[in-house]
Amino acid sequence: MKLNIIDARGRSCPEPVLMTKKAVEGNPQGIQVIVDNTTARDNITRFGKNSGFNVEVASKEEDFVLTLKK
Amino acid sequence: MKEKRGIILTGAVVGIISIMLVKFGNPVNMGYCIACFLRDIAGGLGLHRAGVVQYIRPEIIGLVLGAFIMSFASKEYKARGGSSPFLRFVLGFIVMIGALMFLGCPLRMILRMAGGDLNALIGLVGFAAGIGIGILFLNRGFSLKRTYNQSSFEGFVFPAVMVGLLVLLLAKPAFILFSQEGPGSKFAPWALALAAGLIVGAMAQKTRLCMVGGIRDLILFKDTYLISGFVSIFVFALIGNLLVTKTFNLGMADQPIAHMDALWNFLGMALAGWGCVLLGGCPLRQLILAGEGNIDSVITVLGMIAGAAFAHNFSLASSAKGPTPNGQVAVIIGFIILLAISFFSSEKAAVKMKGDVKLEA
Numbered sequence: 299m300k301l302n303i304i305d306a307r308g309r310s311c312p313e314p315v316l317m318t319k320k321a322v323e324g325n326p327q328g329i330q331v332i333v334d335n336t337t338a339r340d341n342i343t344r345f346g347k348n349s350g351f352n353v354e355v356a357s358k359e360e361d362f363v364l365t366l367k368k
Numbered sequence: 369m370k371e372k373r374g375i376i377l378t379g380a381v382v383g384i385i386s387i388m389l390v391k392f393g394n395p396v397n398m399g400y401c402i403a404c405f406l407r408d409i410a411g412g413l414g415l416h417r418a419g420v421v422q423y424i425r426p427e428i429i430g431l432v433l434g435a436f437i438m439s440f441a442s443k444e445y446k447a448r449g450g451s452s453p454f455l456r457f458v459l460g461f462i463v464m465i466g467a468l469m470f471l472g473c474p475l476r477m478i479l480r481m482a483g484g485d486l487n488a489l490i491g492l493v494g495f496a497a498g499i500g501i502g503i504l505f506l507n508r509g510f511s512l513k514r515t516y517n518q519s520s521f522e523g524f525v526f527p528a529v530m531v532g533l534l535v536l537l538l539a540k541p542a543f544i545l546f547s548q549e550g551p552g553s554k555f556a557p558w559a560l561a562l563a564a565g566l567i568v569g570a571m572a573q574k575t576r577l578c579m580v581g582g583i584r585d586l587i588l589f590k591d592t593y594l595i596s597g598f599v600s601i602f603v604f605a606l607i608g609n610l611l612v613t614k615t616f617n618l619g620m621a622d623q624p625i626a627h628m629d630a631l632w633n634f635l636g637m638a639l640a641g642w643g644c645v646l647l648g649g650c651p652l653r654q655l656i657l658a659g660e661g662n663i664d665s666v667i668t669v670l671g672m673i674a675g676a677a678f679a680h681n682f683s684l685a686s687s688a689k690g691p692t693p694n695g696q697v698a699v700i701i702g703f704i705i706l707l708a709i710s711f712f713s714s715e716k717a718a719v720k721m722k723g724d725v726k727l728e729a
Contacts, residue, residue: 307514308448308451308514308515310451310662311648312584312588312589312648313506313648315589319588335446335448336444337576344371344593345589
């Protein structure tokens with residue numbers, strides 16, 4: 299299964315969460331988001347869980363890759 | 369509920385320490401006030417000459433250093449910057465003009481409400497309205513653009529400046545000004561105030577406590593995480609005001625360091641709320657971010673200090689007697705500038721997607 303990827307690196311909150319919110323509206327099956335700070339990681343994780351997604355977080359060098367899936 | 373434990377505890381600590389700081393000398397309903405304290409620091413450094421609000425507040429120094437130490441220990445410290453620095457300076461400046469119209473930052477607004485000051489309730493309505501306007505622009509794609517990594521050293525400079533301020537406070541050279549009367553002359557012992565800053569700075573760094581974020585996330589995402597900290601501060605400060613300092617006084621008249629002009633309390637906080645949403649955090653949050661290496665927040669804090677200096681040099685700040693005509697003009701100009709910044713910094717297509725990329729499971 300292929301998921302669309304959102305690159306939210308460099309963005310400060312709430313932008314990464316807003317980008318994720320807009321993206322899942324068009325991709326209800328799920329989305330991947332790349333962020334580069336822990337605040338964005340935690341906020342998107344919370345948003346994903348509140349919206350009924352399973353959220354997986356993987357570290358990739360300095361970044362975090364979050365996978366939101368139904 | 370479990371994930372909110374930390375932020376509720378942080379709110380409780382902020383509420384309780386606020387009461388303690390008042391008990392040990394800070395002005396009433398001003399255990400913490402980021403706007404007031406930055407204004408006092410501007411005065412202490414002689415950037416303005418309002419004799420009643422000059423003091424280098426150790427709480428501010430502690431907040432930044434507490435956040436710095438905590439972020440370093442938890443490996444979250446990261447120097448970054450370059451996200452519309454001058455716009456952030458201007459926004460910080462305007463937030464300060466709004467806060468000094470109302471007489472307090474969003475954190476002091478909560479502490480004022482917890483002291484029974486109903487003028488602050490009107491401030492809260494204005495604050496929420498301002499946040500609502502800001503959210504309209506966020507949804508329209510408002511962005512201050514991305515940050516970039518900076519050298520670690522750059523992030524050390526602001527905490528180092530804070531250490532320098534502490535040295536000035538303790539050494540008391542002749543060029544540092546200290547209020548002989550008024551709010552600036554009321555302060556808790558420096559070591560206590562510094563510790564109060566360090567503890568809250570560390571906890572707020574960990575939990576991302578933010579006054580504007582609470583209302584924003586509630587409206588935008590129906591997320592109650594940050595607002596729990598907000599409510600917790602209120603509850604614990606209220607209990608403290610009732611039982612410890614016994615300064616609880618319900619009403620609008622005779623409130624400490626406050627005025628009763630409802631319209632301008634509303635507009636002042638609306639301006640601050642709108643500006644803070646665009647900045648992505650309240651003045652407290654900006655200090656915390658500045659401590660963890662965010663140079664954009666350092667610039668925002670400098671904007672706030674410049675705004676405070678201007679506010680007192682040009683009679684923009686309110687007093688217990690009420691707002692000044694200059695201040696009213698400044699707030700209106702502030703709204704016009706915020707509208708321009710909100711309008712011209714919107715990206716039509718904020719979300720760029722790359723399709724058909726393999727999922728790395």
